[in-house]
Amino acid sequence: MVKRRWLGLGVALAASTLLWATRSPAADRIVLQYGFMSGSVAVEDLETLADTGEASLELKAYLLLANQKPETLRQVLTQEVGVNGKLLEGLLTTSPGETLLDQIGDVLYSPDNEDNSQALRSAIVDSASSDNQITLLEVLQNYPSNEIYVNGDRVGELAATLDNAIAQLPDWLVQILIR
Numbered sequence: 001m002v003k004r005r006w007l008g009l010g011v012a013l014a015a016s017t018l019l020w021a022t023r024s025p026a027a028d029r030i031v032l033q034y035g036f037m038s039g040s041v042a043v044e045d046l047e048t049l050a051d052t053g054e055a056s057l058e059l060k061a062y063l064l065l066a067n068q069k070p071e072t073l074r075q076v077l078t079q080e081v082g083v084n085g086k087l088l089e090g091l092l093t094t095s096p097g098e099t100l101l102d103q104i105g106d107v108l109y110s111p112d113n114e115d116n117s118q119a120l121r122s123a124i125v126d127s128a129s130s131d132n133q134i135t136l137l138e139v140l141q142n143y144p145s146n147e148i149y150v151n152g153d154r155v156g157e158l159a160a161t162l163d164n165a166i167a168q169l170p171d172w173l174v175q176i177l178i179r
Contacts, residue, residue, distance in 0.1 A: 029043065031147055033149060049073060
Protein backbone atom coordinates (compact mmCIF):
# COMPACT_ATOMS: atom_id res chain seq x y z
CA MET A 1 0.00 0.00 0.00
CA VAL A 2 2.82 2.41 0.84
CA LYS A 3 4.57 1.65 -2.45
CA ARG A 4 1.27 2.24 -4.21
CA ARG A 5 0.98 5.75 -2.74
CA TRP A 6 4.53 6.59 -3.88
CA LEU A 7 3.72 5.13 -7.26
CA GLY A 8 0.61 7.30 -7.21
CA LEU A 9 2.81 10.39 -6.84
CA GLY A 10 4.95 9.18 -9.75
CA VAL A 11 1.91 8.60 -11.91
CA ALA A 12 0.57 11.97 -10.79
CA LEU A 13 3.82 13.62 -11.84
CA ALA A 14 3.78 11.91 -15.19
CA ALA A 15 0.11 12.61 -15.83
CA SER A 16 0.17 16.22 -14.78
CA THR A 17 3.31 17.05 -16.71
CA LEU A 18 1.65 15.48 -19.70
CA LEU A 19 -1.35 17.68 -18.98
CA TRP A 20 0.80 20.82 -18.85
CA ALA A 21 2.28 20.79 -15.35
CA THR A 22 2.85 23.80 -13.03
CA ARG A 23 5.22 26.28 -11.47
CA SER A 24 8.37 27.41 -9.76
CA PRO A 25 8.46 30.49 -7.52
CA ALA A 26 9.19 32.79 -10.47
CA ALA A 27 7.74 30.70 -13.28
CA ASP A 28 5.09 32.27 -15.43
CA ARG A 29 4.58 29.42 -17.89
CA ILE A 30 4.98 25.70 -18.22
CA VAL A 31 6.22 24.61 -21.65
CA LEU A 32 5.39 21.13 -22.93
CA GLN A 33 7.53 19.91 -25.80
CA TYR A 34 6.19 16.96 -27.72
CA GLY A 35 7.95 16.03 -30.92
CA PHE A 36 8.10 19.09 -33.14
CA MET A 37 5.29 20.78 -31.25
CA SER A 38 5.30 22.79 -28.07
CA GLY A 39 2.75 24.74 -26.10
CA SER A 40 2.55 26.51 -22.80
CA VAL A 41 0.07 27.36 -20.11
CA ALA A 42 0.12 30.06 -17.46
CA VAL A 43 1.08 28.79 -14.02
CA GLU A 44 -1.63 30.99 -12.56
CA ASP A 45 -4.21 28.94 -14.47
CA LEU A 46 -3.01 25.73 -12.81
CA GLU A 47 -2.98 27.31 -9.35
CA THR A 48 -6.52 28.56 -9.87
CA LEU A 49 -7.59 25.09 -10.96
CA ALA A 50 -5.97 23.55 -7.89
CA ASP A 51 -7.50 26.12 -5.53
CA THR A 52 -10.99 26.50 -6.98
CA GLY A 53 -11.56 23.71 -9.49
CA GLU A 54 -12.14 26.30 -12.22
CA ALA A 55 -10.14 25.92 -15.44
CA SER A 56 -9.35 28.88 -17.70
CA LEU A 57 -10.42 28.74 -21.34
CA GLU A 58 -6.81 28.08 -22.39
CA LEU A 59 -6.42 25.24 -19.90
CA LYS A 60 -9.80 23.80 -20.88
CA ALA A 61 -8.61 23.71 -24.50
CA TYR A 62 -5.43 21.81 -23.56
CA LEU A 63 -7.38 19.41 -21.37
CA LEU A 64 -9.81 18.80 -24.21
CA LEU A 65 -6.92 18.00 -26.56
CA ALA A 66 -5.51 15.62 -23.93
CA ASN A 67 -8.97 14.09 -23.41
CA GLN A 68 -8.82 14.87 -19.69
CA LYS A 69 -11.22 16.45 -17.23
CA PRO A 70 -10.21 19.48 -15.14
CA GLU A 71 -11.01 17.57 -11.94
CA THR A 72 -8.53 14.84 -12.88
CA LEU A 73 -5.72 17.36 -13.27
CA ARG A 74 -6.77 19.07 -10.04
CA GLN A 75 -6.51 15.78 -8.16
CA VAL A 76 -3.09 15.06 -9.70
CA LEU A 77 -1.78 18.51 -8.73
CA THR A 78 -3.03 18.32 -5.14
CA GLN A 79 -2.53 14.64 -4.26
CA GLU A 80 -0.60 14.54 -0.98
CA VAL A 81 2.06 11.97 -0.21
CA GLY A 82 3.43 11.81 3.30
CA VAL A 83 7.21 11.45 3.47
CA ASN A 84 9.98 11.66 6.00
CA GLY A 85 11.58 14.86 4.73
CA LYS A 86 14.95 14.38 6.44
CA LEU A 87 15.33 10.82 5.20
CA LEU A 88 14.20 11.81 1.72
CA GLU A 89 16.81 14.58 1.64
CA GLY A 90 19.51 12.10 2.61
CA LEU A 91 18.40 9.52 0.04
CA LEU A 92 18.40 12.08 -2.76
CA THR A 93 22.09 12.82 -2.10
CA THR A 94 23.13 9.18 -2.59
CA SER A 95 24.30 7.74 -5.89
CA PRO A 96 20.95 6.00 -6.57
CA GLY A 97 19.15 9.20 -5.59
CA GLU A 98 21.26 11.22 -8.02
CA THR A 99 20.53 8.69 -10.76
CA LEU A 100 16.81 8.97 -10.10
CA LEU A 101 16.98 12.78 -10.16
CA ASP A 102 18.87 12.63 -13.46
CA GLN A 103 16.14 10.44 -14.94
CA ILE A 104 13.40 12.77 -13.71
CA GLY A 105 15.43 15.69 -15.08
CA ASP A 106 15.17 14.16 -18.56
CA VAL A 107 11.42 14.84 -18.38
CA LEU A 108 11.16 17.98 -16.23
CA TYR A 109 13.87 20.57 -16.71
CA SER A 110 14.90 24.22 -16.80
CA PRO A 111 15.15 26.23 -20.04
CA ASP A 112 18.96 25.94 -20.10
CA ASN A 113 18.72 22.22 -19.19
CA GLU A 114 21.51 22.59 -16.61
CA ASP A 115 21.63 21.67 -12.92
CA ASN A 116 18.34 19.80 -13.18
CA SER A 117 19.21 17.26 -10.47
CA GLN A 118 20.10 20.00 -8.01
CA ALA A 119 16.94 21.95 -8.90
CA LEU A 120 14.73 18.87 -8.52
CA ARG A 121 16.33 17.90 -5.21
CA SER A 122 15.82 21.42 -3.92
CA ALA A 123 12.19 21.51 -5.05
CA ILE A 124 11.37 18.10 -3.54
CA VAL A 125 13.14 18.74 -0.25
CA ASP A 126 11.64 22.22 0.10
CA SER A 127 8.19 20.77 -0.54
CA ALA A 128 8.59 18.17 2.21
CA SER A 129 10.49 20.28 4.73
CA SER A 130 7.66 22.16 6.40
CA ASP A 131 5.03 19.45 6.76
CA ASN A 132 6.47 16.10 5.62
CA GLN A 133 3.96 16.16 2.76
CA ILE A 134 4.60 16.50 -0.96
CA THR A 135 2.22 17.46 -3.70
CA LEU A 136 3.13 17.82 -7.32
CA LEU A 137 1.97 21.42 -7.22
CA GLU A 138 4.38 22.17 -4.35
CA VAL A 139 7.30 20.51 -6.09
CA LEU A 140 6.71 22.45 -9.25
CA GLN A 141 6.14 25.70 -7.35
CA ASN A 142 9.48 25.20 -5.61
CA TYR A 143 11.37 24.42 -8.82
CA PRO A 144 13.96 27.21 -9.19
CA SER A 145 13.46 28.36 -12.77
CA ASN A 146 11.52 31.05 -14.61
CA GLU A 147 10.01 28.43 -16.89
CA ILE A 148 9.62 24.69 -16.55
CA TYR A 149 9.95 22.50 -19.61
CA VAL A 150 8.31 19.09 -19.90
CA ASN A 151 9.51 16.50 -22.40
CA GLY A 152 6.17 15.04 -23.41
CA ASP A 153 7.83 12.26 -25.41
CA ARG A 154 9.33 10.83 -22.20
CA VAL A 155 6.56 11.40 -19.65
CA GLY A 156 5.37 7.80 -19.83
CA GLU A 157 8.83 6.56 -18.87
CA LEU A 158 8.79 8.62 -15.67
CA ALA A 159 6.12 6.59 -13.88
CA ALA A 160 7.94 3.36 -14.72
CA THR A 161 11.24 4.84 -13.50
CA LEU A 162 9.74 5.88 -10.17
CA ASP A 163 7.98 2.54 -9.79
CA ASN A 164 11.23 0.65 -10.42
CA ALA A 165 13.15 2.85 -7.99
CA ILE A 166 10.62 2.26 -5.21
CA ALA A 167 10.43 -1.47 -5.98
CA GLN A 168 14.19 -1.75 -5.43
CA LEU A 169 14.04 -0.24 -1.95
CA PRO A 170 13.71 -2.59 1.00
CA ASP A 171 10.18 -2.61 2.47
CA TRP A 172 11.44 -1.37 5.85
CA LEU A 173 12.97 1.70 4.20
CA VAL A 174 9.80 2.43 2.23
CA GLN A 175 7.84 2.20 5.51
CA ILE A 176 10.13 4.80 7.09
CA LEU A 177 10.36 7.06 4.05
CA ILE A 178 6.73 7.16 2.99
CA ARG A 179 4.03 7.60 5.58
